[in-house]
Amino acid sequence: MKLLIRQGRLIDPVGGIGGVMDVLIEDGKVAVIGSDLREPEAEVIDARGLVVCAGLVDMHVHLREPGFEYKETIETGCAAAAAGGFTAVACMPNTRPAVDTPEQVEYVRRRAAEACGVRVFPIGAVSMGERGEALTDAEALKAAGAVALSDDGMPVQNANLMRDALIRAHRHGLTVLSHCEDADMVQNRAVNEGRISRQLRLDGRPAIAEELQVCREAMLAEETGAAVHICHISTAKSVSIVRRYKKRGVQITCETCPQYFTLTEDEILTKGPLARVNPPLRTRADVEGVIEGLKDGTIDAIATDHAPHSAEEKARPLTEAPSGMVGLETALAVTLTSLYHSGHMGLSDIIRKMTMNPACILRIPKGRLAIGADGDVVIFDPEEKWTVDPERFRSKGRNTPFAGAELQGRVKYTVVGGKIVFQDD
Incomplete structure (x- = not known):
C-alpha cells in the first residue's frame, strides 16, 4: 500500500525539513521525502497550498469508555480526533471502572484497535479507583501498555502518596501527569474566584488552589x-x-489548552455551563501569562482536555452542570487563529507543541515526519475560514463555547500508517 502526498508545504520542526516537497508512504512508513516523486501505483493526495506535518499528538483526552459511553466512546472519540488532525491520543483513566489495573489498560487498547485507526495510548491511574488511598502497580500498568500515570479529575491531595508515586514512576520510566488543584479550596465550584464570581454572587475557585x-x-x-x-x-x-x-533543571513540563489562551472568565456570562471547565477560565492577565509561557517555551505542549458531556448534563444550571468541553475537532483551528494568525507564534513552534513535545513527554515514538517514521500525517489549510457547528462534530459531545465562532485553519486530511482516516468534505 502506497500513498503519495504531492507538493505540500512540509514542516518538521525537529529535523528542520521545510519547503514544498513530496512525501511517499509505503507499507505504513515514510519511505521517501523529496521533490517531484513519481510512483504510478500510489494513491495520490494533491497538497498544493496546504501544510503537511506529522500527525498531531493529544496527550490529554477523555474518551469516557468504559462506563460513560453515553458521553463518548473510544470509537467516536477516535473519529473526532481524526477530524481534528490527531493521529495519536492519550486517554485519561477516570472511567468506570478506572484504568487502574493491567486488565483495564488492555481493554482500552483492544477497543482502540477496533476504531478508525487513530493510535490510543492509555494513561494508568496513580491510585486505585483514583481515590488517593493506595497506589496502583506502576510496573504492571506499564507492562500492559500504559504510557503515563495520572489521577486527573481526582487530583492526588496527599503529598506523601504523591511522593511515593513519583518515586515508583521514576523507577519504571513513567511520567506522572498532575491535575493541580487543592480540593478543599475549590469544592466543585463553577467559576474562577474574582470579578465574575462576585458579580454572580457565587463562591469561586481561587487561582492559588492551582x-x-x-x-x-x-x-x-x-x-x-x-x-x-x-x-x-x-x-x-x-x-x-x-x-x-525549569531553570533549576527540574524535570517538570506542562501543557495548556486552547481555552486558556483564548477565553476569559467573562465567557460565563454569555455561554453559561458551556464555559464551565476545570480549571476554570481565568482573567485576561492569566491569558496573557499563558501566551507568554507558550512563546518562551515554559509551556511545552498544547492539549485539548477533550471532555464530552451529554446535552442534558450541560443544560443544568451553572452550579450543577459538569465541567468540561470538547476540543479535538477545534483545537488546531483555535490555536492557529489565536496564536499564528495573531502573530504570537510561528507554525513550526505550534506544530512542535502539538506533535513532538507531547510525544517526548509521554515517551512514545510519535510526532516526527521523517524517513522510517510511521506514516502518520496531518494535512491542513492554515488560511481557510470556517464556522464551528457542533452538530457536525464526530464526537458525541456538543459542549463547546466555540460554537458559532469563525476560525481560520482547517484540517483537510488525516493519515495514520499511510491510510486516510479523515478527509474533509
Whole structure:
C-alpha cells in the first residue's frame, strides 16, 4: 500500500525539513521525502497550498469508555480526533471502572484497535479507583501498555502518596501527569474566584488552589528526580512557578489548552455551563501569562482536555452542570487563529507543541515526519475560514463555547500508517 502526498508545504520542526516537497508512504512508513516523486501505483493526495506535518499528538483526552459511553466512546472519540488532525491520543483513566489495573489498560487498547485507526495510548491511574488511598502497580500498568500515570479529575491531595508515586514512576520510566488543584479550596465550584464570581454572587475557585499544587509538584519533582507534568495550566503565576523550576533543571513540563489562551472568565456570562471547565477560565492577565509561557517555551505542549458531556448534563444550571468541553475537532483551528494568525507564534513552534513535545513527554515514538517514521500525517489549510457547528462534530459531545465562532485553519486530511482516516468534505 502506497500513498503519495504531492507538493505540500512540509514542516518538521525537529529535523528542520521545510519547503514544498513530496512525501511517499509505503507499507505504513515514510519511505521517501523529496521533490517531484513519481510512483504510478500510489494513491495520490494533491497538497498544493496546504501544510503537511506529522500527525498531531493529544496527550490529554477523555474518551469516557468504559462506563460513560453515553458521553463518548473510544470509537467516536477516535473519529473526532481524526477530524481534528490527531493521529495519536492519550486517554485519561477516570472511567468506570478506572484504568487502574493491567486488565483495564488492555481493554482500552483492544477497543482502540477496533476504531478508525487513530493510535490510543492509555494513561494508568496513580491510585486505585483514583481515590488517593493506595497506589496502583506502576510496573504492571506499564507492562500492559500504559504510557503515563495520572489521577486527573481526582487530583492526588496527599503529598506523601504523591511522593511515593513519583518515586515508583521514576523507577519504571513513567511520567506522572498532575491535575493541580487543592480540593478543599475549590469544592466543585463553577467559576474562577474574582470579578465574575462576585458579580454572580457565587463562591469561586481561587487561582492559588492551582498554584499551591503546582509548587508542591515542582518541589516533589526536584526532591525525587521524577518527571512531573502539569496538566492544563491556567494561571500566570503557575506558569512562573514552572519557569523558575525549569531553570533549576527540574524535570517538570506542562501543557495548556486552547481555552486558556483564548477565553476569559467573562465567557460565563454569555455561554453559561458551556464555559464551565476545570480549571476554570481565568482573567485576561492569566491569558496573557499563558501566551507568554507558550512563546518562551515554559509551556511545552498544547492539549485539548477533550471532555464530552451529554446535552442534558450541560443544560443544568451553572452550579450543577459538569465541567468540561470538547476540543479535538477545534483545537488546531483555535490555536492557529489565536496564536499564528495573531502573530504570537510561528507554525513550526505550534506544530512542535502539538506533535513532538507531547510525544517526548509521554515517551512514545510519535510526532516526527521523517524517513522510517510511521506514516502518520496531518494535512491542513492554515488560511481557510470556517464556522464551528457542533452538530457536525464526530464526537458525541456538543459542549463547546466555540460554537458559532469563525476560525481560520482547517484540517483537510488525516493519515495514520499511510491510510486516510479523515478527509474533509
